[in-house]
Amino acid sequence: MIFLLIGPPGSGKGTQGRILSEKMHLPYFSSGDFLRELIGKNEPISRQIKLIMDRGELIPDTLIKELFLLKIKNLIVTYGGIIIDGYPRTIEQAKDLESVFLSLNYSNRNIYVIELTVEKNELHKRLKERVFCPSCLRVFQNDDNICNICGTQLNRRTDDTMQVIKERLRQYELKSRPLHQYYSNRNLLLTIPGEGSIQDIASIIDKAIKENKVDIN
Ligand code: AMP
Numbered sequence: 001m002i003f004l005l006i007g008p009p010g011s012g013k014g015t016q017g018r019i020l021s022e023k024m025h026l027p028y029f030s031s032g033d034f035l036r037e038l039i040g041k042n043e044p045i046s047r048q049i050k051l052i053m054d055r056g057e058l059i060p061d062t063l064i065k066e067l068f069l070l071k072i073k074n075l076i077v078t079y080g081g082i083i084i085d086g087y088p089r090t091i092e093q094a095k096d097l098e099s100v101f102l103s104l105n106y107s108n109r110n111i112y113v114i115e116l117t118v119e120k121n122e123l124h125k126r127l128k129e130r131v132f133c134p135s136c137l138r139v140f141q142n143d144d145n146i147c148n149i150c151g152t153q154l155n156r157r158t159d160d161t162m163q164v165i166k167e168r169l170r171q172y173e174l175k176s177r178p179l180h181q182y183y184s185n186r187n188l189l190l191t192i193p194g195e196g197s198i199q200d201i202a203s204i205i206d207k208a209i210k211e212n213k214v215d216i217n
Pocket of ligand 1: 009031032033035052053054056057058059060064085086087088089093159168
């Protein structure tokens with residue numbers, strides 16, 4: 001089973017993706033975490049990626065294809081499915097990913113695109129207040145100092161500043177919003193309201209998946 005989480009920055013894709021990953025016993029792949037890890041490795045490409053991410057822009061599709069596709073394909077083959085957060089983010093990326101699904105003979109019955117929707121003011125508020133755990137990579141709100149999962153000191157992301165948040169939301173509207181129509185046309189889209197408690201949203205996702213007849217424990 002393949003689950004793609006789409007939606008604007010701050011809509012809760014990471015939080016819900018991790019919950020879904022545990023429930024479905026499938027690996028969780030976050031495009032942003034993958035890129036941040038690459039930056040940390042100080043490879044030749046790291047500096048270029050950091051500059052783009054710090055501006056709030058998207059990494060070019062050709063580079064994303066090179067970095068992600070084989071990795072994702074291997075995870076799907078090894079674990080029989082995957083939960084992907086933050087990829088695809090453009091129609092071009094969606095087409096690249098579709099070619100992987102086709103090559104692995106996945107039918108639409110086994111692919112779910114979960115779109116989380118959150119009102120713009122709420123997105124700004126969440127992004128301005130969020131902190132993350134540099135060790136287990138989970139996200140929390142500002143009033144937390146220490147990760148309640150692994151006890152590590154929490155940090156702020158360098159791209160969670162007012163100016164960069166604005167640009168990231170602008171990029172979302174420009175390049176990622178068309179994915180709604182793309183996946184809706186393919187009957188793959190489950191649009192879920194992303195406001196409310198984490199558990200309530202997870203339950204709504206469960207219900208939507210079950211109504212589409214996926215086995216979930
Ligand atoms: P995220 O952690 O998902 O908010 O992503 C952080 C940043 O990583 C984005 O603002 C982009 O610069 C970059 N990024 C993540 N995923 C993608 C993607 N699929 N395509 C292009 N850039 C991406």
